[in-house]
Amino acid sequence: MFVLNQELQEKFISLVKNELNTFKKLLSPDYPACSEGEVDDDQKEGVLKVTLHILRNMNQTDLANTLESKLAPACQRKLKSKLTDKYQILNEGISGHVKSALLNEIYTELYITEGGGGDVNQEHEVKKIEAASRKKTTQERPIKCNDIFKPLPEQKRPIRTVLTKGVAGIGKTVSVQKFILDWSEGKVNQDVLFIFPLPFRELNLMKEKKLSLVNLLQSFFPETQDLKPRHYKSYKIMFIFDGLDECRLPLDFQNNENLVNIEEQTSVDVLLTNLIKGNLLPSALLWITSRPAAANQIPPECVDQVTEVRGFSDPQKQEYFSKRISDKDLANKVFTHIRSSRSLYIMCHIPVFCWITATVLERMLSEAESGEIPKTLTQMFTHFLIFQIKHKSQKYSGNSDTDPQQTRTSILALGKLAFQQLEKGNLIFYEEDLRESGIDCREVSVYSGVCTQIFREEHELHLGKVFSFVHLSVQEFLAALYAFLNRKIPKEQSTEQQTSKLFKFFSKSTKTDFLSSAIDRALQSESGHLDLFLRFLLGLSLESNQTLLGVLLTPTERISHSNEETVQYIKMKIEENSSPEKSINLFHCLNELNDHSLVQEVQKYLSGGGERHLQQARLSPAQWSALAFVLVNSEEELEEFNLSKYHPSEECLLRLLPVVKISRRAVLASCNLGVKTCENLESVLNLENSSLKELDLSNNDLQDSGVELLSAGLKSSHCKLHILRLALCNIGRKTCENLESVLNLENSSLKELDLSNNDLQDSGVELLSAGLKSSQCKLQILRLASCNLGVKTCENLESVLNLENSSLKELDLSNNDLQDSGVELLSAGLKSLQCKLQILRLASCNLGVKMCENLESVLNLENSSLKELDLSNNDLQDSGVELLSAGLKSSQCKLQILRSVFVIFHLKLLGMSALNH
Structure with missing residues (x-):
């Protein structure tokens, strides 16, 4: 790091601004061409690198980019010119078609988000589109295409390799095209000197060849013939590998030999794996795009950032048609028709489908064409x-x-x-x-x-x-x-x-x-x-x-009789089929056959009396599936799904599982659920596109075996669950073991956990504490009321509160036999400088006077963060309250709420009636 004081910084910036020509002369006019000049090449590069380094450390990015562009080699200008010519035209599904438009005129910014890593779900890509169309974009963090290499606020290290996922036709290649065009036209990312686009479909054709990385680049980009091998190491360069799903190379990361010499000849497969692993040109930036099903070909440890192209958001769909169709009235007609068909509107998340739709409807809705408009x-x-x-x-x-x-x-x-x-x-x-x-x-x-x-x-x-x-x-x-x-x-x-x-x-x-x-x-x-x-x-x-x-079609190929038998067969399969996702697709099939009878039956129930009417109705399995289809395809956002409003049973839940996937909060408490439910919910938590943030399973007979199944979903890198309630679920020590491993995961998002009214015992909490102590644990609220706990639990939780990384802010230990000796141990953690606990509930814990003495010393501490304390139903006596009041009188005390009728009564007598209660 170069550090200059303010005066020197200003002089340095002024020098660079005023003396750009001096720099050019010093570095020679054809810098950094390969011919040897009077100044040593290493000295030339050293001067430039030091200058740029100082400018960037002073946040003079624009000036650094200007300097770099002025001193850029001639071959870079040739490369930029070639890439501009190649990428400025957008061929929407057509190669060399006369109606191809300028990319900058028709380009609509795509919706790109930070994406999850981990296992790749192999479901059909149209299902992913349908799921993406239901997600609230406000829940996610959008990333501009040109910023994908910029670290997010919480990322502490630079990004070398970005993997961008997205279904076919969603706009990955167009995003790449726009990124390259903006760079080649000098608009963005000018700190990168060279960008080398190497689509996998072209690399496939070289799979039998033996060549070095330098040979490979020169064969694709003859403009760079003048670059010497050392330049690839000293310049900031970027490789873009578009279309991993099109790759027909083995990409054998485990068995390919390691390679560090960019002039050594080998297979293209070995070159690629070593580039991605960072053995070759470790300072180079890499951008890889892929359909989701192929993304797992790249080892997770080789990827610094995963992003996902979601296609067009709803406003972007309308923007696309307004740009694509010059007649504004016609563009509005097209978009209005698309909005009237849910299946068409969902598919318009895919830019290619927008183009197909515009191609058809622009003609059909104009005066030149007639006929039934496709729905x-x-x-x-x-x-x-x-x-x-x-x-x-x-x-x-x-x-x-x-x-x-x-x-x-x-x-x-x-x-x-x-x-x-x-x-x-x-x-x-x-x-x-x-x-x-x-x-x-x-x-x-x-x-x-x-x-x-x-x-x-x-x-x-x-x-x-x-x-x-x-x-x-x-x-x-x-x-x-x-x-x-x-x-x-x-x-x-x-x-x-x-x-x-x-x-x-x-x-x-x-x-x-x-x-x-x-x-x-x-x-x-x-x-x-x-x-x-x-x-x-x-x-x-x-x-x-x-x-x-x-x-x-020939006359014999045409079918003229009714599809009623096929419709009935599909309905029978919906009735029989236990897979909710399969049932959803079967309803789409009925739509293609113009049959909406099942959906109309359910809509009558909804319009006739809403959820209350549904509770009283005896719906068939097929009708429950129809209800799921209606709710899933509704344009209204579903904040909460409450199973008890429909029918509290595992069968009904299974049929309505697609609705759970699109809900932020699922309330399944007291619904006669068991182990089978956990197996189904595990698949929901494991979905990349699940919206579920809160899950309440309280008062169901899940047992330890059920929670074990559920934990597999909680461990998924895709799981986004923040709140999990398992009160009164007939679970014990084994559940604590499974949840400990969940809390210990880096990707765990759990912030609230309710295990009340379960026979966990001290041994269970001891296991759970190991997860609470993990540096990965993000849990803020833990409820362990009525869990058959004792003094040993307080000892384990004391060590949790004493940790610097502990995020625990609320702890409920009510209705456990903790005794004064237990709270004495707990108080040691409460006194810790690291403790962040704000709410502590100790109702009905067999506590007495000694406990008040310990809590008094906690309330008297400057660093104490306690704001709410529940001591209801404990034998504190007058002497205990007197001790407690000494802490409450302290200027350090931050307590706002104290719960206990007996305590409040005595504190009023002591003149402390201002305390909230």
Whole structure:
């Protein structure tokens, strides 16, 4: 650290401002080009580094950036120019489309938050979007894209590696693009001299090559040929690895050899793992983006900051459409229609879906188009497909007549690719993937030409070609269309029968059997990766959507009879199904089939008499699930879920579990719950997108085995629970052991714990105290009333209060046999300079005169923080009160509330009636 007094600082700043040209001359005009000058290169860099270091320590950031930019090497300017040209255009789902816009004109700031690390939940990404749409953004801390490397207030060390998660199409790549563009245009982060964007989809094409890190960078960025190896170590540089989920390298962090020499040749996989681990260029900044399911490929110890792109918040959705559609009246019409459909509005958290929606509705709501405005996902994607067939890219518009058979062949080929890759979870394809699906790579332009905005070919890669659908949901729609068109293929003609589990429901005798088998197959998927596929498949069975598809369907492929059997089958599955999340998706499936009967039944109960009417009603399991669907998809924020208002039972709770996930407070007290409940709640606490902050399970027969299950959720890095109430739950010593391990975790967020009216005994509190002593423990309120405790408990709690890191502010030990000797031990902790306790309850603790003597000495201390004291139902006697009053008279005493009828009466006689009570 360079320290200058105020006068020297001002002189130094003035020198730098006035003598920038002197610096340039000293460092030579082509600094830091690789040709040797009169001044030694190390001396040049030393002068610049010392100057910049002093300026930054004096918080002269703008001046430091100005100096650095003026002295930047010529190759940096070339790189910035190249990146500006490349990233200033935003291709919304289209590669090289004529309507591409300037990024700075259409860019809408995305909602990015600090994200949790730990285990990655493998649920379907649309579920994550639906969950994110229900979260209160005010609960989270937003982070601006350009600030992701700035440490948060509580972070004490600099950030080297940032991992940014987000579902497909949520805007990770656009965020990267905007970050690079702002840097290359000199707007932000000018302390970084070089940014090297290295998308994983391009790195995949080099997986067989052997080269050094310097070779790798020079092959991607020829502009940097003049940089010498030592420059990579002395400059502040940043690597951006976009699309970890697209990576086809092994990323073998455990077995790859360690590498520190940036000129040593090895595989790209070894280069990447050593860069991420910090063996290569430990001072370089790294930004990695990924879909959530792939994020765990990076060891947690290699990541300093995890962020999450949440897409568009509600105000940002409207902002996007106002920018995307120049006609303001039309933009308002589009947004109003989207607001009228909850499923469409939720999906608009995804920027790519906003673009798809704008593409469809801009035409349909203008005078040029007519027809039914899409209200379901299937309708929206069907219109999108038809529009792309009609409106081919300008490259192919010379031929206005599209061959229907060629169009059908192309769509079926893309559908087969989408279908086969869906099971593998691939969003990015290479030439070998296309060949596996029967697509001739030499004629791929036919496919991308028919549907430029659906299937795209990347032409910028100099090592090979990469293909993709614009979004996973587009891939799922085409996969569903392919499955629908091939549902009658005989088994003996289907080669996919042996290669894909998805084909197990093919070759059914009737349409109903086919769709029923698809429903069963989706329900069997634990991750829910077929949920959206199923919604599309069922939507395509509607005659109205088949009419829209027109030329793609032959007469034998169309279905004209009713879907009533399928609707009834779905309702039966809702009735039978014990998984609340699966039931929610089945209701979305009913929406795609235009059936809202179950939801309407429940809404009648809600409108007829509200919760009280529901308490009296005998709802079926399917109706309880319908209620969950209604509450989950309501636009109203749910602050509290109280099970007793509905039906106090485990069966009802299981059906309404999705509602618990979106509530801040869940009141489940006295609801006849048991061990099974804890197993289900564990999954709620373990969810990354759970909103639950307060959980009351009091007066239920949970037992130690139930709390053991619950503790697994409490230990999750995703758990955000602040308040847990387990009073009167038939728990004992084993529960204290499990909760001790929870309190001892760094990520534990528990601040209040109520274990009253349980047989914990002294041995249980001794175990619990070990967690309370942990430096990680954040507990502020602990209630242990009526827990069969004695003197030994006071000894353990004394050592807790005496700790510097103890955060305990409220302690309830009422109705325990503590005796005077116990409180004497406790008082030693209360006298500690470290003690922060403000509220102490000792009602009915078999206390007497001696206890008052100890508490008098506590109240008389300058450092005592006690503000409330409950001594009700103890045999204090006059002599005890007299001792206590001496402490109350002390000028150091901060007590505001004293609870005890006997004590208050005597204190009034002593003239201390001003005391609050």
